[in-house]
Amino acid sequence: MKAIVHVTLKPGVLDPQGKAIGHALDTLGFSGVGEVRQGKVIEIDLDEADAGKAQATVKSMCEKLLANTVIENYAIRIEA
């Protein structure tokens, strides 16, 4: 199975990179751009056939390493 983890800054945590991207989009002439938040995507190939177990394993990975839960949220998607 494959796990796709999205790590994003928590709401309220300042995201200067997202702000800079927003400014750049504005400079390029894209109108109607509101707040921009930047995060990261981590793809993990897993030797696991059970989606529930894969979900639990990846959750543990997120808590221990992939996300810093002081400042970041994470979302996990498991694909066959």
Next chain:
Amino acid sequence: MRTAIIVFPGSNRERDMVMALRRSFGSDPVMVWHKDTELPDVDLIVVPGGFSYGDYLRAGAMGAHSPVMRTVKERADKGVPVLGVCNGFQILTEAGLLPGALMRNAGLKFVCKNVHLRVETAQSVFTSGYADGQTIAVPVAHNDGNYFADDTTLDRLEDRGLVAFRYVDETGSESDAANPNGSRRNIAGIFNDTKTVLGLMPHPEDAIDPLHGGTDGRGLFDGLARALA
């Protein structure tokens, strides 16, 4: 008295730290490689600055899970003083030895310059070489020094006197202009609950020789050597 410096792949301020410890403690620190799980009996553990593991994933995230850090945590739990400078501060927060997190500088630029710090309390083994409220000049050199913690954590740190240093101007006043990285409440360094762990972004080890342009960093190491003697 024995001291140890933890060395990671990508550490680059460990030699500066050797000079500072040698000067104040009168002996050379033991250099401990991050893959070692054995740590000699020491009176002080230092996690130095640099870019451990290239700051992959997040600054300090990989270093915090190095084999040696498990031992560092055990020693810290027993009350052995642990000092983390710059990347060392980032590693200590990622390892859960200190609250909060260090984020990308608010200005998105690597900041390398001299700053002024106010010593918020001299009541610790790390700051006993200074006076309460003293202003000192030391350099910063970092990309991710923007201290963040939620309001509850910040209030708790302040209520318990666990803020060690704040960024100020040369007159000792806090201001946004004196804050090099956007740190919340101008926080430059914090203690753990027992004040036996200190993490700070600035580099006191790079302000110990007149050739550095100042010697205000000596107070931290001289105070430590006296307090631990």
